[in-house]
Amino acid sequence: MSELHTSLTPKESGFIFPPEWHPHRATWLTFPHNESSWQGEKLAQMRPQYLAFIKAISQGENVGIIADNENLKEFIIAELSRTGVDLSKIEFIIKPTNDAWCRDHGPSFLINPETKQKMIVDWGHNAWGGKYxxxxxxxxxxxxVAEYLNLPIVNPGIIMEGGAVEFNGAGSVLTSKSCLLNINRNPHLKQAEIEKYLCDYYGVEQVLWVEGxxxxxxxxxxxxxxxxFINEDTVVACVESNREDENHEILQTNLDLLKKMRLVNGKQLNIIELPMPKEVVIDGFRTPGSYANFLICNTGVIVPVFNNPNDQVAIDILEKAFAGRKIIPLEATEIIWGQGSFHCLSQQEPLV
Incomplete structure (x- = not known):
């Protein structure tokens, strides 16, 4: 690992954050062990769904697992063996961890398409505004991870989370005002300044904003x-048809904004509407169940399902949208209690 000591930003050096459908070398996960995210028996109850997730990814690429300690590593190996995972596809880094949401605290991998180099951007992480x-x-x-992979690393010095940004691989990043403009992240920065960081350190040309x-x-x-994004000019956008539902208004606002957007090349977005599941309520708590929290990996598209009336509707829409890619529905009924799903738990490392 080496710190980048250069006056050039990653963008100026020719680096970009590739879209999720770019071929992966691996997907990185931080193995869950903290009962504050899945309290009591819930940690054990979610584990079979998490192991199924690892198995699905590993059938097309390596899985890098960040384990809190050696004892946890040995436990993981035993569980994966019992689940039938090919252990030759698993890599480990042993280091202390707090929580499981690798999308947000993990490395952001950039590639230079010309030189075939790879680097890591190390954004700051403050647990979603200091909540946890x-x-x-x-x-x-x-x-x-940079040390393990012997990759150069750069630290922009601001808070950023991987789940807050979505890329088309053609110069655009999509994000939400309610998150990146929240005073609990970077209160010293105005919107234009945040946009400059996104462009400089993700190698994009424009920032597109939805509301919340x-x-x-x-x-x-x-x-x-x-x-x-599912390709350079197409998005799937969640909608809620029930006007009485709390999600209806904000998702409609987002949809209206998406319809007005123009990409770098001047094109409008192709928008595919994706229904929300019927309320996913566990122990009286309405979880953020969403079919959009899928992971695009080498094997296919791993989609969270919730034993919900809308599961098959969403699967059918995504099968049509991802023509040529396998849709892999996996149960996330226990995982979602932790307030995230498969995309939140993972961070892809591109192949160069």
Whole structure:
């Protein structure tokens, strides 16, 4: 690992954050062990769904697992063996961790398409506005991955979360005002300044803004629960048809904004509407269940389902939208109690 000591930004050096459908070398996960996210028996109850997630990813690429300690690593190996996972596809980094949401505290991988180089951007992590201390161990995750992979690393010096940004690979990043403009992230920065950081350190040309996020999302409105790019000019956008539902108004506002957007090339977005599940309520708590929290990996598209009346409707829409890619529905009924799903739990490392 080496710190980048240059006056050039990643963008000026030719680096970009590739879209999720770019081929992966691996997907990185931080193995869950903290009962503050899945209290009591819920941690054990969610584990079979988490292991199924690892197995699905590993059938097309490596899975890098960040484990809190050696004992946890040995436990993981035993569980994966029992589940039938090919252990040759699993890599481990042993380091202290606080929580499981690798999308937000993990490394942001950039590539230079010309030189075939790879680097890591180490954004600051403050557990979604300081909601869940401590978070210092998770904040050190990008540097640990950079050291393991012997990749150069740069630290922009501001708070940013991977679930807050969505890329088309052609110069555009999509995000939400309720999250990135929240005073609990970077109160010293105005919108234009945040946009400059996004452009400089993700290698994009424009920032597109929707308004907010869904009920139960404790991240202040991450984009990966509402709107996802599936190719350079197409998004799937969550909608709620029930006007009495709390999500209806904000998702309609987002949809109206998406319809007005123009990409770098001047094109309008192709918008595919994706229904929300019927309320996913567990122990009286409405979770942020969303079919948009899928992970695009080498094997296919891993989609969270919730034993819900709208599961098959969403699967059918995504099968049509992702023509040529396998849709892999996996149960997330226990995972979602932690207020996130498969995309939130993972961070892809591109192949170069």
């Amino acid at each position: 201390p401590p978070f210092d161990d998770d904040n050190r995750t990008p540097s640990a 996020g869904i009920v139960g999302d404790d991240t202040d409105g991450h984009i990966d629960d509402t709107t996802r």
